[in-house]
Amino acid sequence: MGDVQKAEEIFSKISKKRDVISFGAMMKCYNANELPEKTIELYEEMIRNDIQLSDGIYVLVIDACSMCLSRQKGWLIHHEIMNKNKEMSNTIINNALINMYGKFGDIDNARRIFDSMNKHDIAAYNTMINSYGFNGQGLDAIELYRRMREQERWTPDDKTFVVVLNACSHSGLVDTAREIFYLIDERYRNKFVTTAMVSFVIFVIIKTFNHLEFLKLILATVSLI
Numbered sequence: 001m002g003d004v005q006k007a008e009e010i011f012s013k014i015s016k017k018r019d020v021i022s023f024g025a026m027m028k029c030y031n032a033n034e035l036p037e038k039t040i041e042l043y044e045e046m047i048r049n050d051i052q053l054s055d056g057i058y059v060l061v062i063d064a065c066s067m068c069l070s071r072q073k074g075w076l077i078h079h080e081i082m083n084k085n086k087e088m089s090n091t092i093i094n095n096a097l098i099n100m101y102g103k104f105g106d107i108d109n110a111r112r113i114f115d116s117m118n119k120h121d122i123a124a125y126n127t128m129i130n131s132y133g134f135n136g137q138g139l140d141a142i143e144l145y146r147r148m149r150e151q152e153r154w155t156p157d158d159k160t161f162v163v164v165l166n167a168c169s170h171s172g173l174v175d176t177a178r179e180i181f182y183l184i185d186e187r188y189r190n191k192f193v194t195t196a197m198v199s200f201v202i203f204v205i206i207k208t209f210n211h212l213e214f215l216k217l218i219l220a221t222v223s224l225i
Contacts, residue, residue, distance in 0.1 A: 004033050020046075020054050027060040036064035040073060055090055062096040066103045074100050091117065095127045102131025122154055130163040138171025145180075 007029045014022060023046055030038040043061040046053060058081060065074035078097060094117050101110035114120070114128045125148045132141035145164045148154045156164075161184055168177035 004029060004035065018051075020052060020057060023051065024054065024056050024060060027057065027064070031060060031063055031067065034067065036067035036070075039064035040068075040070065043077075055093055058093050059096045062093070062100050066096075066100040069103065071104050074104065091119070091121055091124060095123050098124070098127045098131060102127070102134050105135055107131060107135050107137065120148075120152065120154075122148075122157055122160065125154060126157075126159045126163050129160070129167060133163055133167025133170050136170050138167045138173045138176075141167035141171075142173065142176055 007026060011018070011022065011026045023042055027039040027042050030036065030042070039061055043057065043064075046057065058077070061077055062074065064070075065077065078100075081093060081097075094113055097113050098110045101107070101113070110128065110131045114124060117124060125144065129141045129144050129148075132138070132144065141164060145156075145160070148160075149156065161180070164180060165177055168174070168180070
């Protein structure tokens with residue numbers, strides 16, 4: 001909180017010279033310190049003062065809505081974005097919206113935005129897969145993961161493996177998780193991927209008292225990291 005207080009002191013001293021950059025910096029600070037409501041307050045201040053909003057500002061306030069599950073505010077911001085014709089062309093904003101609706105449990109809207117995008121990057125796939133997993137739709141997450149690899153020829157990164165393994169965890173897809181883990185190139189078997197896998201296998205063992213050999217493989221991988 002010390003950093004937040006210091007940032008607020010500096011921000012208050014430039015009250016008459018605030019621009020989109022200073023607002024963005026303060027909003028980023030609030031989000032990083034889990035104070036999303038204050039980010040939303042600054043966004044509303046920018047609206048009142050008729051300050052030009054950048055794409056980065058929209059992403060910050062969308063993320064803030066995701067953090068505090070402010071559905072009504074999130075929907076209003078999304079409508080404003082649509083009115084400014086930013087949704088279709090801006091990948092970063094779209095990814096933030098997909099994440100927001102996923103956190104809200106509105107997977108239909110998340111998928112609608114994903115499907116409306118002119119081009120998908122790896123971040124878009126990761127975000128949509130994560131949204132499926134977060135909402136317990138592991139099979140849909142796996143289907144999208146396979147489409148990403150087989151149809152669109154995207155190479156997964158470490159974040160892809162984390163979200164897809166977490167999706168398997170939330171839906172109890174043991175065999176699928178094992179298949180994916182065996183296919184992960186060693187360069188991607190970092191601590192985040194392995195932690196996701198260990199958490200999943202421990203969960204399965206608690207539930208079924210099975211898959212001990214699989215856990216041994218995962219733990220052996222951990223020792224190499």
